[in-house]
Amino acid sequence: MDNLSFLIWPFGACLLLILIHTWFGVHILERGIIFVDLALAQFISIGIALSLLTGVDRTLLAVIFALGGALIMTLTGRVARHVNVEAFIGVLYIFSFATCTLILDRTAHGMEEFKAILNGNILWVTPGMLGSTALLYGAVGLLHWFLRRRFHDLTFRGEGPLWVEFIFFASFALVLVKSVMIAGILQVFSFLVVPALLGRLFFRGSGSILVAGWIAGTVVSSGGIAVSHVLDLPTAPVIVAGLALLFFLALAAKSFSGRNGLNRV
Amino acid sequence: MLRIIVALFALVLFTAPADAAVKVVATLPWIGSLAKEIGKDRVTVTTLVKTSQDPHSIEARPSMIAAVRRADLLIYNGLDLEVGYLPILMESARNPAINPGNAGNLNCSVYVDPLEKPATASRENGDVHPLGNPHYHLSPANIKKMAIGIGERLAKVDQANAGFYRANTARFVAQVDHKMKEWKGRKLQGKRFVAQHRFFEYLAADFGFRIVGYLEEKPGIPPSSAHIQALVSSMSGHRPDAILSTEYHDRTISGFVSSKTGVKSVIVPHDVGANGSRDWFSLMDSVIKSLE
Numbered sequence: 001m002d003n004l005s006f007l008i009w010p011f012g013a014c015l016l017l018i019l020i021h022t023w024f025g026v027h028i029l030e031r032g033i034i035f036v037d038l039a040l041a042q043f044i045s046i047g048i049a050l051s052l053l054t055g056v057d058r059t060l061l062a063v064i065f066a067l068g069g070a071l072i073m074t075l076t077g078r079v080a081r082h083v084n085v086e087a088f089i090g091v092l093y094i095f096s097f098a099t100c101t102l103i104l105d106r107t108a109h110g111m112e113e114f115k116a117i118l119n120g121n122i123l124w125v126t127p128g129m130l131g132s133t134a135l136l137y138g139a140v141g142l143l144h145w146f147l148r149r150r151f152h153d154l155t156f157r158g159e160g161p162l163w164v165e166f167i168f169f170a171s172f173a174l175v176l177v178k179s180v181m182i183a184g185i186l187q188v189f190s191f192l193v194v195p196a197l198l199g200r201l202f203f204r205g206s207g208s209i210l211v212a213g214w215i216a217g218t219v220v221s222s223g224g225i226a227v228s229h230v231l232d233l234p235t236a237p238v239i240v241a242g243l244a245l246l247f248f249l250a251l252a253a254k255s256f257s258g259r260n261g262l263n264r265v
Numbered sequence: 266m267l268r269i270i271v272a273l274f275a276l277v278l279f280t281a282p283a284d285a286a287v288k289v290v291a292t293l294p295w296i297g298s299l300a301k302e303i304g305k306d307r308v309t310v311t312t313l314v315k316t317s318q319d320p321h322s323i324e325a326r327p328s329m330i331a332a333v334r335r336a337d338l339l340i341y342n343g344l345d346l347e348v349g350y351l352p353i354l355m356e357s358a359r360n361p362a363i364n365p366g367n368a369g370n371l372n373c374s375v376y377v378d379p380l381e382k383p384a385t386a387s388r389e390n391g392d393v394h395p396l397g398n399p400h401y402h403l404s405p406a407n408i409k410k411m412a413i414g415i416g417e418r419l420a421k422v423d424q425a426n427a428g429f430y431r432a433n434t435a436r437f438v439a440q441v442d443h444k445m446k447e448w449k450g451r452k453l454q455g456k457r458f459v460a461q462h463r464f465f466e467y468l469a470a471d472f473g474f475r476i477v478g479y480l481e482e483k484p485g486i487p488p489s490s491a492h493i494q495a496l497v498s499s500m501s502g503h504r505p506d507a508i509l510s511t512e513y514h515d516r517t518i519s520g521f522v523s524s525k526t527g528v529k530s531v532i533v534p535h536d537v538g539a540n541g542s543r544d545w546f547s548l549m550d551s552v553i554k555s556l557e
Contacts, residue, residue: 009357105483107483115322116349126356234324
């Protein structure tokens with residue numbers, strides 16, 4: 001029994017990740033900016049690359065770039081008349097990626113150390129990391145609870161002041177910094193998009209979508225950790241593939257059941 | 266829910282055998298192979314990185330934490346090679362026996378005189394590894410010291426079998442000396458190579474060949490066009506014998522430079538398991554063969 005206690009921490013981390021990312025996922029999907037997390041995470045990586053080059057505190061630079069990225073995303077509303085926002089996000093991603101490479105070219109370890117920092121792995125989560133993650137996610141969750149109506153108006157009606165938009169993206173960027181460091185970009189992206197997509201297959205209200213996504217995410221995470229343990233497979237890919245598979249199955253079931261077709265996904 | 270899952274896990278774990286052998290966890294295949302060579306049936310060895318994988322990173326599986334948690338002895342390369350995963354893996358496993366400073370923690374690099382170690386470790390020497398080059402295992406001179414270090418450590422952890430480990434170590438060292446005579450006769454002396462990455466420096470020091478240029482100065486960062494141009498023109502002036510890379514490196518650049526210069530590109534097996542090697546000796550046989 002004692003041998004298995006270490007799996008409690010990754011499981012706890014999965015729960016925290018699902019709670020917060022499904023919530024953000026509902027908003028991100030509705031806004032149609034699905035790849036914003038990849039772009040933001042890559043933009044924040046510029047800060048991490050800079051910290052490797054200059055020796056300046058990594059967390060400080062990551063936070064500065066998270067806020068900078070949030071500011072850029074806030075202002076995309078202004079350029080939406082000229083360019084498709086998803087295309088803009090794509091360009092922001094490749095720009096950030098290229099910039100990271102150029103910065104890392106000047107550091108000692110090149111890509112190696114950088115990849116190790118960025119590709120956190122859910123299996124390596126320690127009680128301390130879980131605690132600090134819970135603290136940050138809890139604070140962001142509380143903030144979102146108080147501002148939920150404003151965020152709702154922004155996402156579903158496109159109404160609201162710029163500062164609310166900035167707080168939305170800033171809190172999202174800060175959550176991303178933490179999430180990517182503990183779980184890696186692949187798992188974070190799947191937790192952001194897939195549970196909310198699953199919810200949207202069957203429900204229309206954002207509350208119902210959220211709860212359905214939480215349940216699906218929790219079931220797949222616990223199943224994924226169990227399968228990965230029993231078959232000794234890499235944990236994160238099992239969870240990600242399992243989540244995607246559940247989505248495909250649900251989509252197929254929904255498509256062939258013939259009931260009122262698909263919701264917009 | 267959680268209770269059921271944990272119960273299911275426990276069921277699986279009960280099937281695990283409990284034996285008296287020393288439980289060794291090795292990060293890299295060559296370390297695992299060396300530990301097995303010296304410990305034979307008195308040790309069980311778990312190796313974290315597969316031969317086909319980049320030694321700087323691992324695919325995290327639950328069994329790795331379980332293995333480190335149960336380990337009596339953790340043996341690793343050191344010189345920051347495993348810095349991406351080992352510290353955090355040790356923290357997750359929370360096994361005091363294998364913490365630094367204890368008998369259960371063996372950093373093999375303590376037996377090596379690191380090459381390329383900067384005199385002053387500052388960030389201004391941005392292009393060097395602060396602790397020195399970590400790829401020291403393709404060197405007979407080093408491997409003898411490793412074997413003695415591992416043998417002595419096993420003798421300390423498992424004192425009842427100390428004589429057994431020391432005898433196996435002596436046999437291993439004698440075999441290295443014996444094979445070295447054969448390898449020295451293979452005319453690597455004076456050869457010149459271009460390498461993908463700083464991977465062959467210790468080997469070059471042992472066998473008297475030279476690495477005259479590098480495709481990539483930093484791992485994972487594509488070289489600049491000016492660097493490749495200068496390399497290609499110097500290679501055309503004074504042709505090296507081959508371009509060396511390993512199976513886990515990207516081969517696009519070596520293929521490109523090879524096609525520009527006509528110098529053949531060679532994949533050197535980098536660890537035990539590559540090219541079907543079963544142990545360090547057959548690995549070295551195939552390394553030397555690839556360099557001829």
